[in-house]
Amino acid sequence: MRILVTGGAGFIGSHLCEALLKEGNEVVILDDFNTYYAPDIKRENIRGIQDHIEIVEGDIRDAILVERTFGKGKFDAVVHLAARAGVRPSISSPKLYFTTNIDGTFNLLDACRYHEVPDFIFASSSSVYGVNEKIPFAEDDPIKRTISPYAATKLAGEQICSNYSHLFGIRSMCLRFFTVYGPRQRPDLAISKFTKKILNDETIQQYGDGSTARDYTYIDDIIAGILGALRYEKSKFEIFNLGGSQTTTLSQLISLIEQSCGKSAKIEVVGEQPGDVPRTWADVTKAGELLGYAPETPIEQGIQKYVEWVKSR
Numbered sequence: 001m002r003i004l005v006t007g008g009a010g011f012i013g014s015h016l017c018e019a020l021l022k023e024g025n026e027v028v029i030l031d032d033f034n035t036y037y038a039p040d041i042k043r044e045n046i047r048g049i050q051d052h053i054e055i056v057e058g059d060i061r062d063a064i065l066v067e068r069t070f071g072k073g074k075f076d077a078v079v080h081l082a083a084r085a086g087v088r089p090s091i092s093s094p095k096l097y098f099t100t101n102i103d104g105t106f107n108l109l110d111a112c113r114y115h116e117v118p119d120f121i122f123a124s125s126s127s128v129y130g131v132n133e134k135i136p137f138a139e140d141d142p143i144k145r146t147i148s149p150y151a152a153t154k155l156a157g158e159q160i161c162s163n164y165s166h167l168f169g170i171r172s173m174c175l176r177f178f179t180v181y182g183p184r185q186r187p188d189l190a191i192s193k194f195t196k197k198i199l200n201d202e203t204i205q206q207y208g209d210g211s212t213a214r215d216y217t218y219i220d221d222i223i224a225g226i227l228g229a230l231r232y233e234k235s236k237f238e239i240f241n242l243g244g245s246q247t248t249t250l251s252q253l254i255s256l257i258e259q260s261c262g263k264s265a266k267i268e269v270v271g272e273q274p275g276d277v278p279r280t281w282a283d284v285t286k287a288g289e290l291l292g293y294a295p296e297t298p299i300e301q302g303i304q305k306y307v308e309w310v311k312s313r
Contacts, residue, residue, distance in 0.1 A: 007082030060104030178243030182219030210251030228291030243282025
């Protein structure tokens with residue numbers, strides 16, 4: 001297959017591109033290498049595969065660039081990972097998030113329509129569930145209210161996918177990722193920041209009393225879920241949770257990182273952040289039944305793997 005991976009130089013994207021190449025696919029990356037974090041990190045992510053892929057450097061908001069990319073040769077599928085990510089920065093820069101995550105997604109789907117690309121995989125987020133009282137979160141839970149611009153853009157993206165699937169027959173799989181971590185993780189995320197600061201004997205900031213909880217998902221499990229969605233052909237539109245199917249409190253997470261680092265954390269407790277949900281927990285029954293998805297890396301093992309990777313750098 002010839003597959004376009006948007007955001008392919010990022011954390012999840014670079015791992016996916018490696019997996020796609022191993023399966024014998026032709027891979028094209030579309031990435032703008034923006035400065036949300038150091039572009040050099042993204043270039044390093046793909047250094048080992050850059051001679052085996054085509055790299056298009058540009059912004060998904062640029063409809064002309066997107067059209068030109070699709071016009072160079074037919075894609076069999078698009079995996080759309082490119083986005084402005086993160087809840088907190090979306091609150092300070094909502095317009096950037098709306099234009100990138102909504103307009104950019106529209107540009108890609110419209111290109112799929114006119115260039116007859118049959119399959120579209122959309123990276124959504126557990127953030128769409130908002131303050132969901134029912135646990136674990138299931139795909140058919142009613143979503144009454146998102147609480148951050150980032151979450152709103154991801155929910156809007158799912159609806160655009162639904163539109164294009166219904167109207168134009170594009171098979172669209174929306175994957176709700178639950179707090180992905182592992183080697184090459186974005187430097188702004190908690191596990192990355194905590195690990196580096198604990199190893200360097202620096203103070204970490206703990207938001208709230210440590211009781212907030214997340215369903216952390218190791219990168220290898222996420223990649224297995226994406227590949228399963230690419231192979232799935234039994235319906236034209238589906239939403240899937242991809243999570244670790246277990247919850248870990250912030251206090252437990254810090255403790256696990258301390259154990260793996262062999263050091264105690266210096267903790268500064270600060271206030272909870274607006275837009276953060278109190279907990280996430282994925283019901284992955286549907287993904288298991290339809291995609292064969294089965295997370296294999298528990299948080300204890302995943303943190304150990306990540307810390308070992310950081311120490312090896």
